[in-house]
Every structure is written in structure tokens, then in C-alpha cells.
Amino acid sequence: MCGIVGAVAKRDIVPVLIEGLKRLEYRGYDSCGVAVHLDGELRRTRSTSRVAELEAQIASETLGGYTGIAHTRWATHGVPATNNAHPHFSPDRNGRAHVALVHNGIIENHEELRAELQAAGYEFESQTDTEVIAHLLNHLYDGDLFAAMQQTVKRLQGAYAIAAFCRDEPHRVVGARHGSPLIVGVGENENFLASDAMALTGTTSNIIYLEDGDVVDLQIDRIWIVDVDGQPADRPVRSVVAHTTAADLGPYRHYMQKEIFEQPRAIGDTLLDVETVGPELFGAEGADVFGDIDSVLILACGTSYYAGLTSKYWIEAIAQVPVAVEIASEYRYRTSVPNxxxxxxxISQSGETADTLAALKHAQKQGMKQTLTICNVATSAMVRECKLAFLTRAGVEIGVASTKAFTTQLVGLFLLAMTLAKTKGRLPEEQEADLIRSLRHLPVAIQAVLALEPQIISWAEEFVRKEDALFLGRGMHYPIALEGALKLKEISYIHAEAYPAGELKHGPLALVTDQMPVITVAPQDALLKKLQSNMQEVRARGGQLYVFADAGSNIRSEPGVHVIRMPEHYGWLSPILHVVPMQLLAYHTACARGTDVDKPRNLAKSVTVE
Known part of the structure; x- marks a missing residue:
């Protein structure tokens, strides 16, 4: 979600701040800004346009300095507007800007703090919770910004990553984190703060990952960290090679299209070292953990939640282990029965999803200590928090709508199903070998699906004028229908819903007209006959069917029934193949409607607030 970059150096750091913001653009934002210490004063430039426009504005104002912070904001409190954009200033008694601050997260007690600060004489220029932190930090300041930050965070309730500097201490930036990622970049005669190591690519590869409750003091040649109790904290410096988001698009129009076509490579890389399955795939403690469990609880949000729903079918059928799948943002707010x-x-692409991290910690507090994450970022909070991890090798995913991260998550979850089955003595050697062969054939199978793109484009041209769509699936393909509907709605802005096909007659059939396309996932499996009956219910009401059918099925194109035939039926792994044409359908429909495919409105790539 929001992006933070901060720096203290012996050189003009504005180019570093701007480049950092550019590298964080993929996360989603609706305003941006930079503040620096310049000639004994605090100066800032803010914009509700893109970072490129902010850069041009800064150039025209000749803004520069040795100490500064920058931010991309995704609106929570207050509309996207310049006065709500970060950095926020807090003035001294003479009205001169004294403290500059940026913040990711949500402060839950901001209203009480706002009232207290207003009573103390502070005036607010924005509707944000962030300005409350700036004024509180200024209010508590007594000559030492680091000490003031330690006092400030004790008053905050909620999640935050904060970076700030003060007019009176020109070579110092302080930061704090709780529930929202923040890292330190270590340089020579310069040091940095950022919400993501990617922001510092090309600047430094030496990274310190702050832990919840940490407060950090950055000076030109010094880094000092204290923990939640105010005690000195020794956090290791790691060498991290972060990939830049400025990757060459090559022949592709958008990153989403490029990432769809990278899926064969991503899946191949994810399976690179997998010759057989076993607990060691998930970590050194895998054997102990898997040998001790009798059920699975999956916590995830959005696309990752649909991956979890798909894996429930696999784990329960192959490993015969009961599975519950919970939306992470709901799980910790209800009474549950811990086991x-x-x-x-x-499951998380970024490993920093706030709702999922909070749900994980809630489960741990309830006594559920056996934890595993399926994640795409080795250095993420989720990986550090869990006993076990399976790292997908999707590579950096820039498009907000997840594609290759989703399919590699499914691969990791299928390996989990196989491993649990093997641990429980329920995976015969011959079946294991057959499933490994099927997994290894996936990249070739997906290449054949991608070759269907011209046919899918012709469907997209029909969808351009639609405002509603239904997606249908049965069994383990119902979550794939959910994912197809999500993709269409988030990048084309067409209202789309997904249902188990058998649920049509229980209400959704009332929506069907000849103006509502009904997209159907129709694999050649045991439920196909049932699905065909549901399709006839649609045709009887004049609905238009768009069917992704497996090779060998007897579903034929006719008036009102449009069929794209998949190259082959893929058994247990069929959901991974069937999601790919739905990604392409959403992508080309969005292109035809002229939307911002890689940065859909109101959405962010990494959701680091609840």
C-alpha cells in the first residue's frame, strides 16, 4: 500500500527519494510528496498526480537537501487531495514548520489524540490520522527527536510505519514500526529508511529489517535501534538483492500481460528443486510439525484466499486432513475454537499483508504454534514469523491484479497436499511419481493455454459493452470462478460475481438476461454432467454462455453458447490451467475499455493496513 523513503546523507538526497517512490509505484497510490531540510527550513512538494509529475514540480522549484522523507499515499482518512498528502508538517509557535512526518498504517485512537492536541492549540489542515502523529511528536519534542518518537509511539493505537525529521536537528531521521513494514538501508556516510527494500535498489543492498515496536535513529554515520521496551536492539544487517520494478516490458503492453505470460517460467522456477515431496520442502522443522498436526487452518485475503479455497479440495481429497479456510480480515474478530x-x-504474495499477519498472530496467541507460510518474498515478515515456509519463485509482480503469484501459490499448496498425504502414509509411491510428472508438465500445458489468446481477445471485444457478468464453477473450479470474477471486476470495472453452478436456481438465475455474459469453467470431470444441466438453465432464460471446456468434452458452440476449448484435461491440477484464460479475458476486456490495467483505481498492490 503506501510507500515510504527517507534519507540522511552528505549529498542531495532528492533524486534518491524520487527514484525510491518510482520503485514503489506498483504498490498503488493516489498522492505523493517529498520534504527536505533546506537552508535551515523545512520545504515540501506534494501532488495528487503521478511521481513523474511530482519530479517535474520539484525540478521547477529546485528543491534539494541532505535530509528528507518521501511518501506515496493510498487514501484511508480523507479524500485524495494535496492537503491530505504526506509529508505532514507541524509548526512551532511562530508558525514555521518544525517537524515533517510520513506514515503508513492506521491510528485507531486518532480522534481522541486530535481532540487533545486541538485543546493544546494545534490546528489541523487535513483529515488524516497522520497529521495527528506529526503534531503529537512536535508536542512531545524537547530537543531530542529520537526520545520524542519513543514517547509518541507509546500513545499510538493501531498499525504504523513512521519516518520523521526536525528543523532543529538537520542531520537526523527517526523511524518506528508496529504492524507495518519498515526497513533501514545502510550506506557509507548515508543511511536510509524505506517501507520496501525495492525502494533502495541501486542505492544500497545492505538492509536491516526492523521488528514490531522498534524505534530507529538514523544519522549520517550512525544507526541506533531500541526495541519496544526501550532497550538497545541488535538487528542484523543482511545483503538483499531487490529486483527493480523498471523491468523491460519487451513486447507486452502492460506488466499484467507480461506476468501472465511469465507463468510457465515462474512455475518452472518454483518447482526447480522438487524431485520428490517431503516435509523438508517447507523447512528444517517440517518433519516434526507435519507429524504433530491433525488439521489445517488457512488464513488469507483476496486472490490468496481463493488459492486457499482451491487447496482445501486437494488437501482433504489427497491427504484426508480436514481443512478450514478463513478470510484473514474476519478471523480474529470472532470467537473460534483453537486446536x-x-x-x-x-498465504501472501508480499508476506506483509496486514490482515493476514494479524490473523496469524491471533492464532499463535490462541496456542496454535505450528505455522507455515506460502509466500513470494523471502525477507518478508510472514516468513520471519512462521516456523515453516514455502517460497514461490514468481519474481517481482508489478501489476496490482495478481497472476503469476496466484498460480505459483497453487503449486506450493498442491505440494503441501502431497506432503501431508505422504507424511500420513496416504500417498503411494506410484501416485507421487505421477503427480510430480504432472506438475513438471505444467509449464508446457500453460504455454498451450496462452496460445488461445486470439480467441479470448474476440470474447473481450464482446464484453466491452457489458456492465455485469456471472462466473460459474463446480467443485475445485468454483474458487477459480471466484478468481475470474475478481480479475474482471478489479481491472475492467465490470461488476462480476461467481457462484457454484448448482446455486443458480437458488437466486442468481433471476439476474440472467441476454445482456449478462455467464462465464463457465467446464473441465472434463465427474461434475461435468451436473454443470451442463446448470448451463441449460441459463440458456432457457436467454443467457449468453461463454464456456472454457476441456478437450474431449461434448460441449459445442451454438447460438448463445460460445466455447473455447482447452488443450487438455489436467486432473487435479486443472484449476491452475483454467485460471489462465480468465486472466487473459479480464486483461483484454480492460484494455478494450481503456482502463489503467496495472494500476486500477482505488486499489493497492500490497495491503499493509487493515
């Missing part, structure tokens, strides 16, 4: 022998599995 210490449950394997808690989190």
Missing part, C-alpha cells in the same frame, strides 16, 4: 494440533497456513 493446538492445527497447522496454520498463511
Amino acid at each position: 493446538p494440533r492445527t497447522l496454520v497456513v498463511t
Whole structure:
């Protein structure tokens, strides 16, 4: 979600701040800004346009300095507007800007703090919770910004990553984190703060990952960190090679299209070292953990939640282990029955999803200590928090709508199903070998699906004028229908819903007209006959069917029934193949409607607030 970059150096750091913001653009934002210490004063430039426009504005104002902070904001409190954009200033008694601050997260007690600060004489220029932190920090300042930050965070309730500097201490930036990622970049005669190591690519590869409750003091040649108790904290410096978001698009129009076509490579890389399955795939403690569990709880949000729903079918059928799948943002706000022998599995592309991290910690507090994450970022908070991890190798995913991260998550979850089955003595050697062969054939199978793009484009041209769509699936393909509907709505802005096909007659059939396309996932499996009956219900009401059918099925194109035939039926792994044409359908429909495919409105790539 929001992006933070901060620096203290012996050189003009504005180019570093701007480049950092550019590298964080993929996360989503609706305003941006930079503040620096210049000639004994605090100066800032803010914009509700893109970072490129902010850069041009800064150039025209000749803004520069040795100490500064920058931010991309995704609106929570207050509309996207310049006065709500970060950095926020807090003035001294003479009205001169004294403290500059940026913040990711949500402060839950901001209203009480706002009232207290207003009573103390502070005036607010924005509707944000962030300005409350700036004024509180200024109010508590007594000559030492680091000490003031330690006092400030004790008053805050909620999640935050904060970077700030003060007019009176020109070579110092302080930061704090709780529930929202913040890292330190270590340089020579310069040091940095950022919400993501990617922001510092090309500047430094030496990174310190702050932990919840940490407060950090950055000076030109010094880094000092204290923990939640105010005690000195020794956090290791790691060498991290972060990939730049400025990757060459090559022949592709958008990053989403490029990432769809990278899926064969991403899946191949994810399976690179997999010759057989076993607990060691998930970490050194895998054998102990898997041998001790009798159920699985999956926690995830959005696309990752649909990956979890798909894996429920696999794990229960192949491993015969009961599975519960929970929306992470809901799980910790209800009374549940903990089972210490449950394997808690989190799924997250970034490994920093705030709702999922909070749900994980809630499960741990309830006594469920056996934890595993399926994640795409080795250095993420989720990986550090869990006992076990399976790292997908999707590479950096820039498009907000997840594609290759989703399919590699499914691969990791299928390996989990196989491993649990093997641990429980329920995976015969011959079946294991057959499933490994099928996994290894996936990249070739997906290449054949991608070759269907011209046919899918012709469907997209029909969807341009539609405002509603239904997606249908049965069994383990119902979550794939959910994912197809999500993709269409988030990048084309067409209202789309997904249902188990058998649920049509229980209400959704009332919506069907000849103006509502009904997209159907129709694999050649045991439920196909049932699905065909549901399709006839649609045709009888004049609905238009768009069917992704497996090779060998007897579904034929006719008036009102449009069929694209998949190259082959793929058994248990069929969901991974069937999601790919739905990604392409959403992508080309969005292109035809002229939307901002890689940065859809109101959305962010990494959701680091609840």
C-alpha cells in the first residue's frame, strides 16, 4: 500500500527519494510528496498526480537537501487531495514548520489524540490520522527527536510505519514500526529508511529489517535501534538483492500481460528443486510439525484466499486432513475454537499483508504454534514469523491484479497436499511419481493455454459493452470462478460475481438476461454432467454462455453458447490451467475499455493496513 523513503546523507538526497517512490509505484497510490531540510527550513512538494509529475514540480522549484522523507499515499482518512498528502508538517509557535512526518498504517485512537492536541492549540489542515502523529511528536519534542518518537509511539493505537525529521536537528531521521513494514538501508556516510527494500535498489543492498515496536535513529554515520521496551536492539544487517520494478516490458503492453505470460517460467522456477515431496520442502522443522498436526487452518485475503479455497479440495481429497479456510480480515474478530494440533497456513504474495499477519498472530496467541507460510518474498515478515515456509519463485509482480503469484501459490499448496498425504502414509509411491510428472508438465500445458489468446481477445471485444457478468464453477473450479470474477471486476470495472453452478436456481438465475455474459469453467470431470444441466438453465432464460471446456468434452458452440476449448484435461491440477484464460479475458476486456490495467483505481498492490 503506501510507500515510504527517507534519507540522511552528505549529498542531495532528492533524486534518491524520487527514484525510491518510482520503485514503489506498483504498490498503488493516489498522492505523493517529498520534504527536505533546506537552508535551515523545512520545504515540501506534494501532488495528487503521478511521481513523474511530482519530479517535474520539484525540478521547477529546485528543491534539494541532505535530509528528507518521501511518501506515496493510498487514501484511508480523507479524500485524495494535496492537503491530505504526506509529508505532514507541524509548526512551532511562530508558525514555521518544525517537524515533517510520513506514515503508513492506521491510528485507531486518532480522534481522541486530535481532540487533545486541538485543546493544546494545534490546528489541523487535513483529515488524516497522520497529521495527528506529526503534531503529537512536535508536542512531545524537547530537543531530542529520537526520545520524542519513543514517547509518541507509546500513545499510538493501531498499525504504523513512521519516518520523521526536525528543523532543529538537520542531520537526523527517526523511524518506528508496529504492524507495518519498515526497513533501514545502510550506506557509507548515508543511511536510509524505506517501507520496501525495492525502494533502495541501486542505492544500497545492505538492509536491516526492523521488528514490531522498534524505534530507529538514523544519522549520517550512525544507526541506533531500541526495541519496544526501550532497550538497545541488535538487528542484523543482511545483503538483499531487490529486483527493480523498471523491468523491460519487451513486447507486452502492460506488466499484467507480461506476468501472465511469465507463468510457465515462474512455475518452472518454483518447482526447480522438487524431485520428490517431503516435509523438508517447507523447512528444517517440517518433519516434526507435519507429524504433530491433525488439521489445517488457512488464513488469507483476496486472490490468496481463493488459492486457499482451491487447496482445501486437494488437501482433504489427497491427504484426508480436514481443512478450514478463513478470510484473514474476519478471523480474529470472532470467537473460534483453537486446536493446538492445527497447522496454520498463511498465504501472501508480499508476506506483509496486514490482515493476514494479524490473523496469524491471533492464532499463535490462541496456542496454535505450528505455522507455515506460502509466500513470494523471502525477507518478508510472514516468513520471519512462521516456523515453516514455502517460497514461490514468481519474481517481482508489478501489476496490482495478481497472476503469476496466484498460480505459483497453487503449486506450493498442491505440494503441501502431497506432503501431508505422504507424511500420513496416504500417498503411494506410484501416485507421487505421477503427480510430480504432472506438475513438471505444467509449464508446457500453460504455454498451450496462452496460445488461445486470439480467441479470448474476440470474447473481450464482446464484453466491452457489458456492465455485469456471472462466473460459474463446480467443485475445485468454483474458487477459480471466484478468481475470474475478481480479475474482471478489479481491472475492467465490470461488476462480476461467481457462484457454484448448482446455486443458480437458488437466486442468481433471476439476474440472467441476454445482456449478462455467464462465464463457465467446464473441465472434463465427474461434475461435468451436473454443470451442463446448470448451463441449460441459463440458456432457457436467454443467457449468453461463454464456456472454457476441456478437450474431449461434448460441449459445442451454438447460438448463445460460445466455447473455447482447452488443450487438455489436467486432473487435479486443472484449476491452475483454467485460471489462465480468465486472466487473459479480464486483461483484454480492460484494455478494450481503456482502463489503467496495472494500476486500477482505488486499489493497492500490497495491503499493509487493515
